[in-house]
Amino acid sequence: MKLQVFLGFCCIFLLQNNHGATGQTYPYGGGGGIKTQSSGVKTNLGFGAQRYNPNYNQNYNPNYNPNLNSRSTVYGRSDTREVYNLRAEDVRTLRNALEAPEPDAKAIIHVLAHRSNLERVDIANLYENIHKQPLVKDLGSKLTGWFKELIIALMMQPTQFYVKQLYDAVNGAGTDEDALIDILCSLNNDEIRRIRKLYEHVYGGTLESHIRQDTSGDFRNLMIALVGAERDETDFVDISQARVNAQKLLDAGKLKWGTDEPIFLSILTQTNYKQLRQISIEYEKLAGHTLESAITDEFSGTLRQGLLGILRIAQGLPVFFAERLHASMEGSGTNNKQLIRLVVSRSEIDIDLIKAYYKTAYKISLEDAIIDDTSGDFKECLLAIVGGNLFQQTLKF
Numbered sequence: 051m052k053l054q055v056f057l058g059f060c061c062i063f064l065l066q067n068n069h070g071a072t073g074q075t076y077p078y079g080g081g082g083g084i085k086t087q088s089s090g091v092k093t094n095l096g097f098g099a100q101r102y103n104p105n106y107n108q109n110y111n112p113n114y115n116p117n118l119n120s121r122s123t124v125y126g127r128s129d130t131r132e133v134y135n136l137r138a139e140d141v142r143t144l145r146n147a148l149e150a151p152e153p154d155a156k157a158i159i160h161v162l163a164h165r166s167n168l169e170r171v172d173i174a175n176l177y178e179n180i181h182k183q184p185l186v187k188d189l190g191s192k193l194t195g196w197f198k199e200l201i202i203a204l205m206m207q208p209t210q211f212y213v214k215q216l217y218d219a220v221n222g223a224g225t226d227e228d229a230l231i232d233i234l235c236s237l238n239n240d241e242i243r244r245i246r247k248l249y250e251h252v253y254g255g256t257l258e259s260h261i262r263q264d265t266s267g268d269f270r271n272l273m274i275a276l277v278g279a280e281r282d283e284t285d286f287v288d289i290s291q292a293r294v295n296a297q298k299l300l301d302a303g304k305l306k307w308g309t310d311e312p313i314f315l316s317i318l319t320q321t322n323y324k325q326l327r328q329i330s331i332e333y334e335k336l337a338g339h340t341l342e343s344a345i346t347d348e349f350s351g352t353l354r355q356g357l358l359g360i361l362r363i364a365q366g367l368p369v370f371f372a373e374r375l376h377a378s379m380e381g382s383g384t385n386n387k388q389l390i391r392l393v394v395s396r397s398e399i400d401i402d403l404i405k406a407y408y409k410t411a412y413k414i415s416l417e418d419a420i421i422d423d424t425s426g427d428f429k430e431c432l433l434a435i436v437g438g439n440l441f442q443q444t445l446k447f
């Protein structure tokens with residue numbers, strides 16, 4: 051069993067090296083929020099504030115996500131010849147599904163929602179080699195609606211996906227503040243720097259300048275600070291410094307007529323997450339109310355959402371993402387764009403932890419929430435992505 055898993059990871063590693071060798075379409079492939087390497091780095095991913103490591107994207111542990119393990123072994127279980135055959139089988143399935151008079155959504159979901167991002171890149175490359183046409187182009191022309199948007203999102207590499215979402219957020223009509231918060235609050239410094247680089251490469255202008263043009267006031271200041279990627283990423287906790295900063299926050303907010311916003315912004319965007327938890331603890335001791343309630347009282351709108359988001363992330367990324375998922379489906383409408391972004395970007399990282407937290411916090415499973423709020427192929431595909439237990443079906447190959 052252990053040997054099998056080990057061999058699986060070796061194959062994944064080989065596949066990844068292969069990517070580099072065969073030449074990537076995107077200059078900054080991999081990265082983003084989805085795993086980039088199958089390094090065996092041990093991280094403590096236990097759920098809960100004490101044990102949680104919010105920087106784990108950097109120290110990806112391939113052993114903790116059962117979804118990812120099962121998906122990776124689809125291709126990773128045997129030699130390269132068999133891997134190629136499985137990939138070719140996927141390409142055939144997709145081609146047949148797309149050539150049918152009515153595109154066969156079930157077959158498309160069956161393949162694409164049960165592969166890892168790296169595997170989908172492989173499938174797309176092989177598809178293009180064989181059919182001389184980009185897979186994503188065929189998918190885009192044959193599918194429609196939110197199902198199409200979801201499938202296209204699945205086909206993008208993580209960094210590329212984030213860059214496109216950020217571009218749309220600040221270059222469309224109005225500003226998509228949810229996208230800015232979802233992405234910029236949650237990514238680590240390294241990921242943000244990579245995004246900045248690719249953004250400028252693809253769109254000419256810098257992400258910072260586009261955000262500046264499209265936003266205003268302290269929300270803009272918050273987003274610009276996050277794009278600066280200046281957060282301390284150590285685990286160092288200094289209790290006396292936490293007390294000093296807690297007092298500063300109290301003086302800048304509740305004890306002040308109005309609010310001294312820059313104090314909140316600089317502390318919340320630069321402090322490491324463990325220290326931020328300590329500041330919250332010291333703040334409550336000092337003030338008799340929580341830092342969260344102070345931010346809720348002192349700020350409003352999207353700025354408040356962003357600052358509260360950072361406090362959630364200090365408790366653990368799944369806490370933040372469960373809440374964002376809930377917000378995307380709350381009320382009568384659904385923010386499908388946000389739903390797609392969150393499901394796709396977390397699908398190989400912490401979707402199981404998010405689901406666990408979601409159920410606890412909202413008394414409904416994430417799957418049931420999705421069933422209530424979406425329909426048709428879009429719904430089926432979302433469920434397949436978050437489900438993670440459909441691997442048995444893929445064994446029929």
Ligand SMILES: [Ca+2]
Pocket residue numbers: 302303304305306307308309348
């Ligand atoms: Ca005040």
